Amino acid sequence: MNEKKVKKARKGDEKAFQELIDLEKNKLYRMAFVYVKNEDDALDIVxxxxxxxxxxxxSLKNPQYFSTWLSRILINSALDFIKKHERIIPTEEMDVIPGERHSQIEEKLDLAGAIEELDVPYKTVIILRYYQDLTVKQIADILDCPEGTIKTRLHRAIRQLKSELKEGCIG
Incomplete structure (x- = not known):
């Protein structure tokens, strides 16, 4: 990230802020969409x-953490939006790639449904780790938590997902 632009934006340079946002907007949208599974709602969150x-x-103290700081704001906005609308995402709203085999589609829907059922802290680390491809350290920075906490949440989330998906296969 261009620290000079962040410093300019902190001083009130709107053009610098816009340029920074242009670099981040696709990532922000993808992250918001994973939370709400709706294009319009994701855009509202962004x-x-x-x-x-x-x-x-x-109020941003360290310009090198602009991206992390912005991601944290987005996550909080997404969680606020979800609480405000108390919305459960129907699986039929999920994106499915045309031409995929039926069993692959069902597996994706099962996994998405299982992720949707996770508690917010677990869901957040799964989204950041596997949908945004962030490292444990980056997630810890974004969520302002120790790395050990993130690792524990990831482990518990994965264990819960495996359990949910295994029950789905048996049931």
């Missing part, structure tokens, strides 16, 4: 996060 970032960028 817009909310960008607005919150814009009005509070002066």
């Amino acid at each position: 817009h909310d996060a960008i607005y919150k970032a814009f009005i509070s960028i002066k």
